[in-house]
Amino acid sequence: MIDTLIIGGGAAGLYASSLLPDAAILEANSSCGRKLLLTGGGRCNYTHSSSVTDLLEHYHGSLPFIRKVLYSHTPADIIQRMENLGVFPEDENGKIFPRSGRAEDVLNALLQHNPKIIHGKALSITKEEDGFTVETEKAAIRAGRILLASGGNAYPHTGSDGSGYHLAKCLGHSVTPPRPALAAIALEPSLKDAEGVSIEAELKKGKKAVLGMAVITKRGISGPASEDFSYLLSGKEEITIRFADPDMKALRKEKGAMLLKNALPLPPRLVQALLGSIAENRIGNISKKEEQYIYERLSGCHFNAYPIPASAMSTAGGIKTAEINPETMESKLVPGLYFAGDIIDVDADCGGYSLTWAFATAFIAAKALRR
Numbered sequence: 524m525i526d527t528l529i530i531g532g533g534a535a536g537l538y539a540s541s542l543l544p545d546a547a548i549l550e551a552n553s554s555c556g557r558k559l560l561l562t563g564g565g566r567c568n569y570t571h572s573s574s575v576t577d578l579l580e581h582y583h584g585s586l587p588f589i590r591k592v593l594y595s596h597t598p599a600d601i602i603q604r605m606e607n608l609g610v611f612p613e614d615e616n617g618k619i620f621p622r623s624g625r626a627e628d629v630l631n632a633l634l635q636h637n638p639k640i641i642h643g644k645a646l647s648i649t650k651e652e653d654g655f656t657v658e659t660e661k662a663a664i665r666a667g668r669i670l671l672a673s674g675g676n677a678y679p680h681t682g683s684d685g686s687g688y689h690l691a692k693c694l695g696h697s698v699t700p701p702r703p704a705l706a707a708i709a710l711e712p713s714l715k716d717a718e719g720v721s722i723e724a725e726l727k728k729g730k731k732a733v734l735g736m737a738v739i740t741k742r743g744i745s746g747p748a749s750e751d752f753s754y755l756l757s758g759k760e761e762i763t764i765r766f767a768d769p770d771m772k773a774l775r776k777e778k779g780a781m782l783l784k785n786a787l788p789l790p791p792r793l794v795q796a797l798l799g800s801i802a803e804n805r806i807g808n809i810s811k812k813e814e815q816y817i818y819e820r821l822s823g824c825h826f827n828a829y830p831i832p833a834s835a836m837s838t839a840g841g842i843k844t845a846e847i848n849p850e851t852m853e854s855k856l857v858p859g860l861y862f863a864g865d866i867i868d869v870d871a872d873c874g875g876y877s878l879t880w881a882f883a884t885a886f887i888a889a890k891a892l893r894r
């Protein structure tokens with residue numbers, strides 16, 4: 524019988540295993556950390572240098588739970604832990620990367636203690652009196668305790684295909700339905716004539732707003748604003764986008780002879796995509812009614828929007844935090860079952876926050892499992 528079986532050799536599973544010499548990892552792929560290698564464009568933005576108070580703004584989920592986790596293993600602790608493993612930090616406006624600029628070095632550092640890795644996919648978990656039995660295609664594995672770190676369902680070709688949700692459900696856990704996060708957004712109608720334009724924009728749904736850079740695509744928008752906003756959309760929903768708050772009176776006074784598309788502080792192709800033929804009018808010739816229309820289109824343009832699943836880098840939803848003890852990451856329903864990483868119902872903005880979550884939850888679970 525294995526003392527602790529970690530299901531999933533991704534960021535969270537590997538971080539935990541580096542602290543648990545007696546644990547074994549069960550990994551569905553032929554190699555560990557496939558998603559980790561893709562992070563930060565291959566450079567791995569593994570945490571963020573801000574204080575925990577500032578960090579909290581970038582997470583979505585149960586705030587008391589998130590706070591407890593992030594204060595238990597802070598970004599400073601992660602940086603220190605990585606240094607102990609031989610990875611030194613490079614700070615780029617708060618985003619922490621390995622100085623070498625290679626995600627591979629983070630992966631190798633986490634693997635350097637040669638964890639015992641069993642290759643196979645967990646198909647089911649059964650709770651027994653003295654532990655668990657995990658069925659794979661090839662064998663049944665007996666383990667005293669389980670750390671379920673099988674990720675969410677974003678980028679399923681890296682191995683995190685959402686099968687962990689099924690395993691947890693079979694043990695009685697409830698799962699907030701997973702939905703795409705850190706994703707590009709499709710807009711209806713699209714602004715495809717402005718494809719390639721990069722612009723600061725504010726995306727709004729009800730009272731929630733995200734301000735950031737957006738890149739107009741054929742189908743909608745991508746870039747930081749879209750990534751940080753996408754978790755708010757569960758299916759197709761109405762949103763507004765603010766591109767500018769033009770002072771029409773001042774424009775009429777100062778730039779009356781100019782074409783509207785050249786007078787606004789926006790790329791002309793975007794003005795055309797938003798306003799059609801009005802963009803070709805001289806400002807002095809624009810009627811009061813058109814002025815109102817222009818203001819509304821630029822400062823609060825309505826779209827139907829939905830996240831594009833294939834572009835999602837993370838998952839919102841997952842195992843309900845009310846069923847997990849944040850002091851230990853142990854299930855409140857099934858003693859001996861622990862969780863870490865993306866599988867939990869918490870997601871975060873772009874900027875090293877997701878890996879911070881994976882590492883912090885893994886640390887807490889490992890600490891409890893070592894006792």
Ligand SMILES: Cc1cc2nc3c(=O)[nH]c(=O)nc-3n(C[C@H](O)[C@H](O)[C@H](O)COP(=O)(O)OP(=O)(O)OC[C@H]3O[C@@H](n4cnc5c(N)ncnc54)[C@H](O)[C@@H]3O)c2cc1C
Nearest residue numbers: 531533534535551562563645674682683864865875877878
């Ligand atoms: C392109 C991209 C770029 C990103 N960049 C960043 C970044 O720079 N900074 C940042 O903070 N976050 C980034 N993220 C998010 C980050 O990668 C994830 O938050 C993190 O990998 C989650 O770690 P995890 O261990 O929970 O899950 P994963 O890393 O997804 O690992 C889960 C592992 O479990 C295995 N598994 C799944 N099901 C089973 C099963 N049934 N049996 C056995 N094994 C199983 C999978 O094969 C996988 O190896 C990025 C994501 C993507 C897709």
